[in-house]
Amino acid sequence: MPTTTAPDLWTAPRPGSPVDAVVEVPGSKSLTNRWLVLAALADGPCTVRRPLRSRDSERMVDALRLLGAQVDDTSDDAWTVVPGVAVRGDVRIDAGQAGTVMRFVPPVAAMADGPVAFDGHETARLRPVGPVLEALRALGVRVEDEGRGTMPFTVHGRGRVAGGEVALDASASSQFVSALLLAGARYEHGLTVRHTGSAVPSAAHLDMTLQVLAEVGVRATHPDPVTWRVEPGPITAFDRTVEPDLSSAAPFLALAAVTGGRVRLRGWPRETTQPGAWLVGALERMGATCTLHDDGLEVQGPRRPLRGGDHDLSDVGELTPVVAALAVLADGPSRLAGVAHLRGHETDRLAALAAEITRLGGSVHETADGLEITPTPLRGAQLRTYHDHRMAMFAAVVGAAVPGVVVQDVATADKTFPGFHLAWERAVATADRARPEGVPG
Numbered sequence: 514m515p516t517t518t519a520p521d522l523w524t525a526p527r528p529g530s531p532v533d534a535v536v537e538v539p540g541s542k543s544l545t546n547r548w549l550v551l552a553a554l555a556d557g558p559c560t561v562r563r564p565l566r567s568r569d570s571e572r573m574v575d576a577l578r579l580l581g582a583q584v585d586d587t588s589d590d591a592w593t594v595v596p597g598v599a600v601r602g603d604v605r606i607d608a609g610q611a612g613t614v615m616r617f618v619p620p621v622a623a624m625a626d627g628p629v630a631f632d633g634h635e636t637a638r639l640r641p642v643g644p645v646l647e648a649l650r651a652l653g654v655r656v657e658d659e660g661r662g663t664m665p666f667t668v669h670g671r672g673r674v675a676g677g678e679v680a681l682d683a684s685a686s687s688q689f690v691s692a693l694l695l696a697g698a699r700y701e702h703g704l705t706v707r708h709t710g711s712a713v714p715s716a717a718h719l720d721m722t723l724q725v726l727a728e729v730g731v732r733a734t735h736p737d738p739v740t741w742r743v744e745p746g747p748i749t750a751f752d753r754t755v756e757p758d759l760s761s762a763a764p765f766l767a768l769a770a771v772t773g774g775r776v777r778l779r780g781w782p783r784e785t786t787q788p789g790a791w792l793v794g795a796l797e798r799m800g801a802t803c804t805l806h807d808d809g810l811e812v813q814g815p816r817r818p819l820r821g822g823d824h825d826l827s828d829v830g831e832l833t834p835v836v837a838a839l840a841v842l843a844d845g846p847s848r849l850a851g852v853a854h855l856r857g858h859e860t861d862r863l864a865a866l867a868a869e870i871t872r873l874g875g876s877v878h879e880t881a882d883g884l885e886i887t888p889t890p891l892r893g894a895q896l897r898t899y900h901d902h903r904m905a906m907f908a909a910v911v912g913a914a915v916p917g918v919v920v921q922d923v924a925t926a927d928k929t930f931p932g933f934h935l936a937w938e939r940a941v942a943t944a945d946r947a948r949p950e951g952v953p954g
């Protein structure tokens with residue numbers, strides 16, 4: 514029987530035959546938190562339907578409430594947001610582990626009528642926010658930090674931001690640009706953001722920002738590869754439904770692929786800016802068959818091992834842990850590249866993946882911007898998750914194919930997927946369980 518609370522040590526279930534599951538995943542973290550920010554700045558009450566309720570979105574709701582928005586999140590179906598008359602200051606925000614809170618909320622706080630202090634989880638205190646803080650300073654906003662460009666910091670809002678043009682290096686996170694664009698329409702002259710460093714990662718999430726802004730009547734453009742412009746103007750009140758989180762869906766699609774089974778992911782959008790959509794093509798290149806039906810995406814895994822290959826993940830870095838799990842189970846070497854910035858995620862994901870693949874007896878080489886993985890026979894092990902939801906998802910996928918994988922703190926998946934281990938157990942239970950090692954058949 515599945516347990517209801519996640520055990521400290523969770524044995525990842527290994528199906529003894531192909532799975533055949535229909536899976537629903539919670540709403541997109543990235544879309545939920547974008548809609549919430551825009552709702553708090555909109556010109557009237559807004560409704561966000563099928564929102565994600567998880568640690569990251571709860572931190573966002575708490576933050577926006579402190580800044581003066583009224584959020585009714587009692588229903589799981591729809592949350593309503595009534596924007597405050599003005600953005601309120603003299604508050605302390607706990608960003609938890611949410612990159613979207615520590616980056617998206619400071620440009621809102623810059624319009625507050627007093628100081629707004631930010632702090633968060635110990636892992637989040639290591640994550641870069643400096644370029645957003647510098648951009649706000651360049652716009653005339655006083656920001657105090659401890660000189661490291663990380664939390665804790667305080668934004669001293671003065672009720673209004675004139676806006677204009679800022680230059681910043683967003684090579685460490687696309688969220689720096691998204692953050693400024695989401696609030697920029699409410700600055701008096703709008704905002705032009707010019708990127709000055711090496712490539713900005715996570716292009717999919719920048720497309721998502723431009724898309725949601727367009728949907729609420731904000732004119733936002735991307736006139737050249739390093740420039741974004743948002744015109745000043747109102748954010749039209751809206752009623753929007755959040756897509757399922759395709760990055761949370763990714764491990765379930767991988768489950769079909771690695772067991773030669775079938776998973777239908779309910780509610781897969783026909784069009785989306787979410788990076789998870791990239792996985793469809795990648796799984797097909799690895800040998801799976803993906804079919805989009807009216808009620809969802811179906812992935813049929815091959816009856817042979819997956820094909821190894823090279824993957825440039827720069828636009829879709831969030832998928833790296835699941836792609837790494839697929840790579841260690843493939844029939845040949847894979848190179849994952851373009852994701853140097855993952856060293857500044859919930860943990861240094863490249864180091865964490867390399868450590869856990871090594872613990873499984875795998876062969877992996879950490880490069881400056883990715884991983885080189887050569888499949889070898891793997892053995893069971895107790896895997897660490899480093900307070901990183903996507904490391905828990907990596908471990909679950911590997912555990913579906915390798916006997917004896919035990920996962921420390923699988924509950925860390927709650928950042929974006931409360932009850933992940935239960936959903937996983939249900940999906941695996943659609944197949945026969947493999948017999949424990951050494952038990953005769």
Ligand SMILES: O=C(O)C1=C[C@@H](OP(=O)(O)O)[C@@H](O)[C@H](O)C1
Pocket residue numbers: 542543544612613685686687688691714715718830831854
């Ligand atoms: O804007 C967003 O919602 C996100 C952008 C990406 O951040 P980075 O560009 O820092 O990787 C992604 O990894 C993160 O999970 C969500």
Ligand SMILES: C=C(OP(=O)(O)O)C(=O)O
Pocket residue numbers: 610611612613831858859903929
């Ligand atoms: C990097 C991630 O999260 P965050 O929004 O906290 O940056 C992630 O979800 O993979």
